[in-house]
Each structure stands twice: as structure tokens, then as C-alpha cells.
Amino acid sequence: MKHFIRWFWSPLLLLLLTAAAVWLGGLIITQDVPITVQQWQAQAAINAHKQAGHYTKINDVDTATLAHAQAHASALQRRYGMGELRIPAIKTDLTIYSVVNNATLSTGVARYFPDRRMGSGNNVYASHNLVGADILLNRTKDLHHGDEIAQTDFQHVYHYRVVYNRVIRETETTVLNQTSERRITLIHCEGPLNTPFRRVVIARLSKVTRYHAPRKQASQTLLRRGQRLTGALANNHLNRPLIATLLIVFIILLAYAYHGFYATKR
Numbered sequence: 001m002k003h004f005i006r007w008f009w010s011p012l013l014l015l016l017l018t019a020a021a022v023w024l025g026g027l028i029i030t031q032d033v034p035i036t037v038q039q040w041q042a043q044a045a046i047n048a049h050k051q052a053g054h055y056t057k058i059n060d061v062d063t064a065t066l067a068h069a070q071a072h073a074s075a076l077q078r079r080y081g082m083g084e085l086r087i088p089a090i091k092t093d094l095t096i097y098s099v100v101n102n103a104t105l106s107t108g109v110a111r112y113f114p115d116r117r118m119g120s121g122n123n124v125y126a127s128h129n130l131v132g133a134d135i136l137l138n139r140t141k142d143l144h145h146g147d148e149i150a151q152t153d154f155q156h157v158y159h160y161r162v163v164y165n166r167v168i169r170e171t172e173t174t175v176l177n178q179t180s181e182r183r184i185t186l187i188h189c190e191g192p193l194n195t196p197f198r199r200v201v202i203a204r205l206s207k208v209t210r211y212h213a214p215r216k217q218a219s220q221t222l223l224r225r226g227q228r229l230t231g232a233l234a235n236n237h238l239n240r241p242l243i244a245t246l247l248i249v250f251i252i253l254l255a256y257a258y259h260g261f262y263a264t265k266r
Contacts, residue, residue, distance in 0.1 A: 040078040041154050041213075048082040048153065050098045051114040066130055069106035076103055082153065083118060085109055085125065089147040090139040096125060096151060109137065109186070112176065118151060119158045119208065122179040129189035137188040140165070140201045149184055149203045152211050160184050160203035167197050175200050 040047075069076070076097065083096035085108075095108035104110040109125035116123055127136040143149075149160045160183065167190050168175065175185055182205035190199040 039074065040081045043078055044082050044154050047080050047098050048118070050080060050082075063130070065102060066106050066128075069103040072103065073107045076107055080104055081108075082111070084152050084154075086150045086152075087140070087143070087147070088150075089144070090142050092137070092139055094127070094136065100126070102128070106136075112187075113178070116178065118153050119156065119205070120182060122177065122181075122183050122185055123151070124176050124185045124187065126186075127188045131193055137186055137199070137201075140186055140188070140199060141190075143201055147203075148206075149186070149201075151184060154211050154213075157209045157211050158182075158184075158205060159207045159209065161206045162201060162203045164200070164202035167199055170196050170198050172198075175202065181205075 073095075077095050080097040080099045081095050082098040085094045085096050086092070097104035097108055097110045098114065100110040100112060105126060105128040109127045112124040112126055113122075129136070129138065143162050143165050145162055145165075147162045149162065151158050151160075175187070184203050184205075186201040187198050189195055190197045
């Protein structure tokens with residue numbers, strides 16, 4: 001056993017480090033993107049007037065797309081961030097984006113109808129879904145009647161109480177219609193890949209309060225750095241040469257260990 005460890009420790013160590021890096025990368029991308037409000041709050045009112053040039057379907061998202069979007073989340077927040085969505089009961093805190101595209105649907109919630117002002121009518125927000133990951137709106141299945149949902153444009157905070165939480169077919173679009181009632185509607189995919197079902201949560205406005213900035217925001221620097229690194233490694237132009245290099249190094253180390261191990265046994 002001592003001879004085996006003496007010669008094979010280097011390829012085994014490389015294998016363990018690679019496995020640990022893959023595990024850590026998977027853990028990082030299944031964390032919601034931190035909201036760095038101080039960096040883009042001043043842009044929120046301007047961003048609220050921006051609109052998407054094309055329609056993007058609410059869908060499942062793969063890990064590579066999610067990682068790439070998370071890597072550019074800070075830029076997305078500065079460019080399209082218009083508010084913040086908080087759901088205390090399920091510990092969800094997401095950026096509200098003014099524009100619907102794959103990147104915004106992957107890193108927060110996106111406003112589906114730009115002509116509907118925050119706090120008026122039916123505010124509809126959507127996000128993508130990563131099967132098996134506890135991020136974005138995936139925890140809304142655990143919301144109950146009366147739970148609070150709040151959204152803010154950093155001028156006012158609009159507080160809502162949940163009145164509806166069901167799974168519907170994607171063809172049932174009446175929940176998206178404009179209403180005279182002031183409400184918020186959250187929607188995302190529910191089920192396996194390419195599911196025809198959507199989870200819909202509707203909450204009615206209960207009160208409006210003035211926004212007060214938090215005295216101190218928790219630092220998420222390490223998580224953001226990890227998400228940027230993971231997003232970069234998800235790029236095939238970078239990860240393919242890296243994987244090839246690691247494989248070559250592993251083979252060389254394994255061949256060297258194999259030769260040394262059996263040479264000492266003779």
C-alpha cells in the first residue's frame with residue numbers, strides 16, 4: 001500500500017481536485033445571484049423605461065446558459081435592473097429586470113408587460129427553471145395563502161398577500177391578463193425538461209410603504225467571484241482546452257506512476 005501511495009498520489013490528487021472543482025462549480029451556480037443594489041439603484045428609474053426588442057419564451061435553462069448569465073449578472077443589473085422582489089417565507093430575494101431575455105430570466109425575474117407600471121394593475125414577472133436546482137422562483141411551490149410578497153422600485157415598497165398558488169398548462173394565459181385589481185403574478189416552469197406546465201402564484205396588494213435602504217448589506221463577494229469564474233469556465237472556448245490539458249497531464253502522471261510502481265516491485 002505504501003508503494004502504491006508513493007507512486008499514485010499525484011494522479012489521484014489531480015483527480016480529487018478536479019472532482020472537487022466540478023462539485024463546487026455545481027454548488028455555486030445553484031445559488032441565486034446576490035443583489036448589489038448600491039451599484040445600480042440610481043439606474044433603476046431609467047431602466048424601468050427599457051423594453052425588450054423580442055419575445056422570449058419562459059423555459060427550462062441548462063447549466064451552461066445559467067452559468068454564463070450569472071457571470072454577467074452585475075452588468076445585467078446595471079443595465080436592466082429596475083427593482084427588487086422579496087419573498088420572506090421562502091427566503092427569496094431577486095432582481096427585477098425591465099427586459100425579458102434568457103440572461104434576465106436566468107438571474108432574476110423579468111417584467112413581462114413593460115406598459116404596466118409597478119404597483120398598478122397586474123404586474124407579471126417570470127423566470128426560467130433549472131430542473132433540480134433550488135433557485136429563482138423554484139421555492140414558490142411552498143408559499144401558502146396569506147404569505148407576503150414585496151416588490152420595490154427603491155422609492156416605494158408594494159406589499160402583497162398570496163391568494164393563489166397552482167400549476168396550470170402553458171396555454172392557460174388568462175392569469176396574465178391586465179386587471180383593475182392591483183396584484184402581482186409570478187410564473188415559471190413546473191416539472192421535468194420541456195414541461196407544458198407552469199407554476200403560477202398570484203398575490204393581492206395589501207399596502208404601500210416608503211422605501212428605506214438597509215443599513216448594511218451582507219457581502220456576497222466570494223459568491224459573485226465564484227459565479228464569474230464558473231461562467232467563464234462554462235465557455236466551450238475555454239473549458240475544452242482546459243479539459244484536454246487536464247486529461248493529458250492525468251495520463252502522463254498515471255503512466256509515470258504505473259511505470260515507477262511496477263519497476264520497484266521487480
